[in-house]
Amino acid sequence: MLASQWAEAMADSLVRELRAIVGRRNVLDATVDLQTYEYDAYLERSLPRLVVFVHSTAEVSAVVRLLAREGVPFVPRGGGTNISGGAIALHKAVVLEMGRMNRVLEIDLPNQRMLVQPGIFNLDISTALEPLGYYYAPDPASQKACSLGGNVAENAGGPHCFKYGVTSNHVLGIEVVLPDGEVVWLGGRSHGSLGFDLTGVFVGSEGTLGVATAAILRVLRKPEAVKTLLAVCGSIEEGGHIVSAIVAAGLVPATLEMMDNRTINAVEESMACGFPREAAAVLLIELDGLLEGMDEMAEQIVAICRANGVQDVRVAQDEAERAALWKGRKGAFGAISRLAPNYLVADGTVPRTELPEALRRVAEIGCRYDLNVASVFHAGDGNLHPLLLFDSRKEEDRKSVMAAGLEVLRVCVDLGGTVSGEHGIGIEKLDAMRLVFDEADLRAQAFVKDAFDPRGLCNPGKVLPGPAAPPEAGASASAAEAAGANRGAEAPKAAKTPVEHYPAGDRLADRLATLLGEERVDRRPTVAIHDIPAPLGVFPADEDQLSAILALANREGLGVCVAGGGTKLGWGNRPGRFDLLLRTRDLRGFSHVDADNLSLSAAAGMTIAEVRARAASVGRVLPLDPQWPGFATIGGVTATADQGARGAGFGGLRDVVLGVRAVLADGSVVKFGGRTMKNVTGYDVTKLFIGSFGALGVLTEVTFRLLPRPGKQALMVIPLTSLGQGGELAAQIIDSHLQPLALEVISPACVRAVSVAAAEAGTLLGGVETDIADGESWLLLAAFAGHPATVGRSVREVSGRFETRPPAVLEDERAESVLDTLANAGPKPMVSGSGLALRASLPLREAWAFAEAAVSGAEAAGFPLACRIGAARGTVDLTILGRAGAAEPEAPSAGTAPLLGDFVSGLRGRAVAAGGHLVVRDGLTLLPLGFDAWGDPGPSVGLMRRIKDRFDPHGVLNPRRYVGGM
Secondary structure, three states, X not given: OOHHHHHHHHHHHHHXXXXXXXXHHHEEOOHHHHHHHOOOOOOOOOOOOEEEEOOOHHHHHHHHHHHHHHOOXXXXXXXXXXXXXXXXXXXXXXXXXXXXXXXXXXXXXXXXXXXXXXXXXXXXXXXXXXXXXXXXXOOOOOOOOOEHHHHHHHOOOOOOHHHHOXXXXXXXXXXXXXXXXXEEEXXXXXXXXXXXXXXXXXOOOOOOOOEEEEEEEEOEEOOOEEEEEXXXXXXXXXXXXXXXXXXXXXXXXXXXXXXXXXXXXXXXXXXXXXOOOOOOEEEEEXXXXXXXXHHHHHHHHHHHHHXXXXXXXXXXXXXXXXXXXXXXXXXXXXXXXXXXXXXXXXOEEOOHHHHHHHHHHHHHHHHHOOOOEEEEEEXXXXXXXXXXXXXXXXXXXXXXXXXXXXXXXXXXXXXXXXXXXXXXXXXXXXXXXXXXXXXXXXHHHHHHHHHHOOOOOEOOOOOOOOOOOOOXXXXXXXXXXXXXXXXXXXXXXXXXXXXXXXXXXXXXXXXXXHHXXXXXXXXXXXXXXXXXXXXXXXXXXXXXXXXXXXXXXXXXXXXXXEXXXXXXOOOOOOOOEOOEEEEOOOOOOEEEEEOOOOEEEEEOOOEHHHHXXXXXXXXXXXXXXXXXXXXXXXXXXXXXXXXOOOHHHHOOHHHHEEEEEEEEOOOOEEEEXXXXXOOOOOOOHHHXXXXXXXXXXXXXXXXXXXXXXXXXXXXXXXXXXXXXXXXXXXXXXXXXXXXXXXXXXXXXXXXXXXXXXXXXXXXXXXXXXXXXXXXOOOEEEEEEEXXXXXXXXXXXXXXXXXXXXXXXXXXXXXXXXXXXXXOOOOOOOOOOOXXXXXXXXXXXXXXXXXXXXXXXXXXXXXXXXXXXXXXXXXXXXXXXXXXXXXXXXXXXXXXXXXXXXXXXXXXXXXXXXXXXXXXXXXXXXXXXXXXXXXXXXXXXXXXXXXXXXXXXXXXXXXXXXXXXXX
């Protein structure tokens, strides 16, 4: 048989097998049909080998298994609205058409979530929720035509992301078919994940890591009031100054959108929405939230606009006028099509204050290449969309526009931004990736691709420039499998045997002293991890020294445990090997503090208290609320994703960290993310490092999003008759239009611990009546922050639920003081046996039954228990302090450890059954030897191990201390 005949026979066989899976009509192979799928909204075309319509996860899995067996690449495709070529089938790939998987599978409002398939259009999600009074926040301009699966692939944003964030901030879990056909869930039904944040890295991966077949989304209550304003500006610079002034005033509008004159006129010619044709630019501002305070905030914005010399400022008088303005903004790209046969969108992001300079340079580029430019941009987060107009039928135009587009992206990088804010890399920006990342950064991103897709079959040729081959420092796919790291391999057990140590500690100390200086080596450290003394300590002075230490450790095969302030040393499992304790507390300073652009970069050794103070000095708020902020460091808090009560309003660490620098196990220095609010440049490895417990690399610097300082804060302290009453009241607040900064229910024992911590800190629970502070009853703590009128309305609405005794209300500094004290109530860090601390992360409404079971179970077993429920976060923190009746915490007797182990195991089983997980946050030594601090992360653990193997193939970093024995 001739080679051509053999290939044709094999192709016919593949088509037959695919049709056996999905049905004859659901496989397209005729050229005329395939041409419909050879392009997306980008310029290039590539004919796919086949198009397969899939209808279920089972079909996707079966199809992908078949394609993997045959070595055939594939591309998942949604609405085809991608602007960077991400949905184009290169290398004769098979297109998986996901559009028929378009159903809402579940709406669960009590837990503020819904389950949908990937083919559903973005707008249809909010349409399904609208009669129920809820909505889905991400709203890309193409929401009528773009699919949820495409939004997940691109980490789509939209106009409202200035206040509400992008897709990754609203996805709790994803069902994924991996490139070999295995089905796994990444994330789940509760906030936070157990192990690496696989959901975070999958969102924005442009369909190159697997196929999303379902997603659990976070949904929000529709705002009570909305007010839309239009500022008519004499210049782009004027609009930029207004945006900065609004942010500086402590206001957080839902949107801050701008269009230039060319775009305004195209919109008006296309749909006549009421924009003034003569304006150089317009700024579309929208406020949403409670009715109280809305008019005052609008008046404040009008005053800001007038102070900056606007020609006019209008307020939409009704919903019809508001809808017309938004129709024009969201239809701007379509309207631009009237001006030229084609346009290229350069989707770059810069710090907000650099927008005028960026647009000035863009105009120069347009003139230099003889291209007209129209600009639409998300001014609130610095995401510009200059549209370069051209005629694709002219080869000279095509060359010019591609060169001009790359120059625009270079301008964005030069101004401190990045090359993609929301449209992705695709094939358009492959060359631009090296404007942002060096080879070490790209090599580390390739680790992610190789761990998910070692054969490179899933949407090949996208995101990473050049082949995403396994880098030298990592294990190849075959080597990893030979080493037992293949998916589904049994997890190593928590260490029960004596920990291993480097056989010649003094010699190692001498080498480190020569490398760093004697003053940076602690030959007799007093620190221990789970009662295992550190054999040797080292304190690098800077990133270069840290790199040298890890390079040495990697060559020698040492086990390195990492700590900052030491507040998390009680977390995690016993180390499997412990040769060196690496302390990052001497990594100090700020590389940038930018109040206008709401960002700050701090070295990993800075304490939370120090960084809070620096942010406060420029009128901003650091949105972190971990335990022991006076001792906990930036690096440690980020590595453990530790967020406390104010996380209800701040969000989790994944919502506030913009970028990181780190040193990998082999000593290479890498960076991910950046300083801009929106960034989809490459894989979001930043998310992998958040909560990774130092298992992938050692953080040296973290960049955070800052918040404007609110005009008012209030903390309500409400005595309860029972835990059940707390659950009912918290549910009422969550279901209302109120937006609490913190919403905690704390037990009497926890109240007493807070009172003790307050006394130790020299601050009393001022304004709280003595019988409340003495801890005789459960308390509800409800904190609100924002405009004074909005906070006042919130306090009045909650107070109105109590006819007899009104709640105590603490304001501003006193409110902050109590919440700060709450973070210091619990087992003392670095004090062995001071208590057993647990955290369960659960769906919101499941927290109450879990807490009731924990309290009753502890009472029956005789364990004194302090309980704290993060009602808006779905967390339950439990602390067992010694034995019932004991004056001081003490180590368990021979019989107590098994009882505690059974108690914790039972609670863990209950948490897992409710859709969550439970971890031991401190006091592992009080449990039976070998007890796993983390619990079973499920089938995704194999994928986590492959990621660990790529980043740290010799197991140098925190060996066996992390999830799954990693």
